[in-house]
Amino acid sequence: MDHIKLKPKEEIEKSFFHIPFWIAPDKHLFLSRSERFTKLAKLEKSDWKLYLQLLAGLSRVQHGLLADADAVVPELKRNETASMLNVHNTPIPSCFTPMLHALYERIKGELSDHMEQTWQRLLAMPVPDQEALARRLLQHEADVTDQEYSIWVHAVLQVIWTYWAMQLQETDVPSRDERVQCPCCGSDAVASIVLKSGEQENLRYLHCNLCNSRWNALRAKCTFCGNTKDMTLQSVEGVTEGALHGASGETCDVCQGYRKMFSLSKEQHADPVADDLGSLALDMMLGEKGYSRGGANPFLMMEKEVPH
Ligand SMILES: [Zn+2]
Ligand SMILES: [Zn+2]
DSSP: OOOOOOOOHHHHHHHHHOOOSEEOOOTTHHHHHHHHHHHHHHHOOSTHHHHHHHHHHHHHHHHHHHHTGGGTSOOOOTTTGGGGGOTTTOOOOTTHHHHHHHHHHHHGGGOOHHHHHHHHHHHHSOHHHHHHHHHHHHTTOOOGGGGGGHHHHHHHHHHHHHHHHHTOOGGGSOOOSOOSBOTTTOOBEEEEEEOOSGGGTTOEEEEETTTOOEEEOOTTSOTTTOOOSSOEEEOOTTOOSSHHHHEEEEEOTTTOEEEEEEETTTSTTOOHHHHHHTOHHHHHHHHHTTOEEOSOOTTOTTOOOOOO
């Protein structure tokens, strides 16, 4: 007869009540995002649906690139862990250009003529210029002429950084007070997500726009200026399905900023990147009320940064 070793009481309580500060990206993340983009495209009435369909295809290709990343992306070396991922001190890895070519090969059937021309210019650049472009885009130093390459370059960078973040353990990413930037890579959060199931019920996590990490942040506290008074959730009324159903803007009357929040109990398949692009009516509503958007989405072309 096997002896079952019981865990000490403290350990059981610790695991039951444990709230992870950091949650690693799921390996099926890009596939789920692709399915979500497809669903949101179906619900969209305007021509914006074409862009959502394109991003569904792009996310599907990202899933394939991530699945093949073992063979091309250098593994993280232990001891370097989270600090190695910081966008401010990590060089663009040499796998960037081959992955850019691989992305093109897999997406080229879905491109418009205009996009095809953009791609030809991008692929014709010397490798050092491609890497310099990637660095400018990562560090928000891009100029106007860089913007047309932005979604393709970001798509590859997301795969590389997500692959790295997936290799980290929870203990590699210690909790800290500063929660505006991603604790792994230093990038901005695209939005927050309120979890619904299991032990993290109702907790709010910010979602990284680059490495797809999630990190815990207090609800009802401004993620820009730290204000905890009079934070308000505002949403578009009368919507029963799709991104706007689960979306609200958390507005702060101290810094006049807002960040979007998506509730998984309302929309269980919400993805912060996809649902952000499916809920632009909320941005318009809050913009008209004088609030400035915070939370960069690399696939959103006309984003504004909250001054802080
Ligand atoms: Zn990150
Ligand atoms: Zn604020």
